[in-house]
Amino acid sequence: MKRYFTLFVALFLIGNVFAQSGYRIGAKVENFTLKDAQNQAVELSNFKDAPLLAVVFTSVSCPYAKLYETRLQQLSQAYTGKGVRFVYVNTTIGLEEGSQTDKAQPDRPSAQTFPYLIDEGQQLSKQFGATKAPEVFVLQNSPDGFYLRYKGAIDDNPQAGNYVKQRYLANALDALLAGRSVAEAERRATGCLIKKF
Template structure:
């Protein structure tokens, strides 16, 4: 009986580890997905196939860490828009079962003066699980190619969530510059700092 318990516990740990390491690996092709935006319209990744790159940002207006990065991400999105890069902000429905964000409440929290920002709601967390996102904010840089999108970088935005001016390593910006210049990305993955995405 004890042996069976140990075996079952071992299988549990193995499956938990596999889940924690799930999602796309850097260099792999990303499947298309469709989610609703704040205007209750369906939007898909495939709509942005003409972009040079797409940054998928898993974020939440309820997360203090995500709020700290709001300005930085909006600046990056605006700066790189003219260079063929599109940012998609995906809310993984944190706390939805406890009265969290809906399309309406999420829309109410968005700065309407930033008209070119695309916010999507991942109601059933299908996309966040597909990517293997575990925290907000967490970014995934996708490079466009003739046959779809490929993951080139994932993880943290930079190395200082608290104070923007003290950040020394700008992981996402460096990865974007490398992709657009056709160079190899030196840092392809960094563990993000943020709020855990509660799976349900």
């Protein structure tokens, strides 16, 4: 009996360590550098002029991410004039075989529409604790760096944009732009599981 209890406690602690990986709401986000499809380096510090930055972990291979492409374009167009910048990070999901990264090809329509950064070796998805594609992290700029204010789902209906009832990402952006805290700062994302190496 004592052995089972010890095993249970060990599994619980291990589960908590994995569940707590990545940034928590309110945490300062460290600078990062990723390369785009043209092999140019892009850093978090490149966005210091943006009051808000939406980092979207996605995948050119994920059916859920493809369903969200139009909605993300619409959100980007609606909020760019308000100072919000969007960054799309292409990461590896469980559907891919062979190579550890599914690099966005410049001739793909989605790659032309979305300026993807390549999550080589999954360095950024691990740093943020992203588990699904698509999953969004909203960072708020302040004099000493970027802080995480929202993470999770874009909305409540991955399959059909016309039937969305809760616009989690838009609500978070609206609140932050108005100088308010985000009422629902975390919302579990639905999408393709990001493969861990």
